[in-house]
Structure formats: C-alpha cells, structure tokens
Amino acid sequence: MHNHGDFPAESLFLIPAVAAVAAYWAGTRKPGVWPSWRLVCFLAGVLIVLLTVLEPLAGWAHYDFGALALSHVMAGMAGPALLVLSRPVDLALKTLDDVPAARLRRSVYSPAARLLTHPVTATLLVATGMWAMFHTPLLTAMQQSMPVHWLVTAYLTVTGCLFTAAVLNCGPVKHGFGIRAGALATAAVAHAGSAAWLLVAPPAGSGSTAAGALVLLGSGLAVQAVLALILLGQQRGTARLVPQARRA
Numbered sequence: 001m002h003n004h005g006d007f008p009a010e011s012l013f014l015i016p017a018v019a020a021v022a023a024y025w026a027g028t029r030k031p032g033v034w035p036s037w038r039l040v041c042f043l044a045g046v047l048i049v050l051l052t053v054l055e056p057l058a059g060w061a062h063y064d065f066g067a068l069a070l071s072h073v074m075a076g077m078a079g080p081a082l083l084v085l086s087r088p089v090d091l092a093l094k095t096l097d098d099v100p101a102a103r104l105r106r107s108v109y110s111p112a113a114r115l116l117t118h119p120v121t122a123t124l125l126v127a128t129g130m131w132a133m134f135h136t137p138l139l140t141a142m143q144q145s146m147p148v149h150w151l152v153t154a155y156l157t158v159t160g161c162l163f164t165a166a167v168l169n170c171g172p173v174k175h176g177f178g179i180r181a182g183a184l185a186t187a188a189v190a191h192a193g194s195a196a197w198l199l200v201a202p203p204a205g206s207g208s209t210a211a212g213a214l215v216l217l218g219s220g221l222a223v224q225a226v227l228a229l230i231l232l233g234q235q236r237g238t239a240r241l242v243p244q245a246r247r248a
Helices: 009-027 036-051 065-085 088-095 098-108 111-116 119-135 138-144 146-167 177-200 210-236
Strands: none
Touching: 009 036, 009 088, 009 146, 036 065, 065 119, 065 138, 065 146, 065 210, 088 098, 111 119, 119 138, 119 146, 119 177, 138 146, 146 177, 146 210, 177 210
16 A cells, blocks of 8 residues: 555545446436436446455455456456447437537547557557556566556556447447457457466466466356347347447
C-alpha cells in the first residue's frame, strides 16, 4: 500500500470509478431509455476492475502468483466483458447533448478507433500484453512496484474492452462471424498456452506458479466460454445483448 500520511494512494482510484458510475446512472434515469440489467453490468464491471488495484487483492498480487493471475483475469477479461455488455458508449450517444454527442461520435468512428477495434489488432494487443505480463521482466516489476501494477492493470482493462468489443461486434465497423470467432479462438489458445508455459517453465524468482497457472487457465477459459456463447447467439440471431452499433 502506498500512503500519503494516513491516506492510501490507491484510494484515489475511487474518484474516477464513482464519477463513471454516477454518469452512467444519470444516463439511465429516463424511463424506458435503458434496461436496468445493463446498469448492473456496468456496476459489476467497474467493481471488478477496481478490486484489482485496491487492497487486499493488489497487495496479495505482490507476493502471491495466484492472486496476480486472478487480477489479470478480472482486469483484462471479466471486467471488460461486463463493461462492454453495459454499452456505455451507446448510452452516452443517446443521452448527451448534441455537441458532445457529435464529438464522441467522431471519436468512435475515427480511423484510430476502427483500427483498434479490428479483431486482428485487438487480439494482438491482448496477446502481447498477456505474454509480457507473465513471461518478461514486467512480471517482477509489477510485483515490486505498485505504480507499475496500476499501469499494467490499465493496459489490460483498455485492451480487454477493445478485444471484447471487436469479438461482439460493438465497434464502429461490422466484421463477419468468421474473423471474430477466429480472434476469440486465437486469444483462447494464446491464453491456454501462456498458462501451460507457466507450468512448464515458471518465471525465475516467482516461486511456485502452478496454482496461479491453473487459476489463469480455468477462470480465463470460463470468461472466453461466455463470450463464445454470446457470439454464437449473435450468429444464430438469438442474442440481443450487443447489437451492432449504428451511426445515429
């Protein structure tokens, strides 16, 4: 824990979290505008990500590899999945005034956003981050420095949201089922391969990684299985959770 006097520095993350929840809640106040279950998804997603940078989990991750693996899945997979299902961008486009909504729409449909939410780009981003986190000196840096832990958590959350949006077709460009299914399958193989490699060749100085590798494998595959079910539901026309974003 990083303290400034008696005040834990990581508590500052509560400020943007509360602000985001308040803004989202305010956008859902009009009757019939937004289903309440999406608000629940948003609250759960924010809470899951927030827990990874607060005590006690953030502290445990510095010496317990299993806690670090769980933090990865929470911040990079489970939290982003819930946040994307809550569709905060669509809510903002529906409820903002004309000028800020137009600015947000230009950002959402910008070339950069189109590139970052392409299934290939998003898969590369999450796979690279996962490999760097567990198989490079970044692992030791995370366990020794809380600010590094915070930065990595931010990267995992952002790229996890981009990847989930790409797989579930929530980005500015509609992609076919094949490329999205391929992206999810590739990420699943990379995730499983990373966990298996941790069992075979644990990083130096990290102690036993067997339990953490199993946490990484099991919980990661569970989140990916849920995404696969939603993806298949979209293809069969039975899923209405995340319809393709449309220009307003």
